[in-house]
């Protein structure tokens with residue numbers, strides 16, 4: 001979602017001006033959608049690593065039992 005600092009609100013891409021500026025104050029709006037998605041990725045990645053380590057640890061224990 002494009003975020004306007006000056007108006008302190010999100011704009012839908014359709015609501016914005018054709019040149020990518022804010023429809024209310026004409027400031028250049030940051031479209032940080034990709035960065036937000038990238039910031040969420042490590043949380044799932046860490047969980048996957050923890051699950052993988054736990055699984056492999058269990059397999060090693062199971063191997064010697």
Ligand SMILES: [Zn+2]
Pocket residue numbers: 004005006007008022023024025026027
């Ligand atoms: Zn604005």
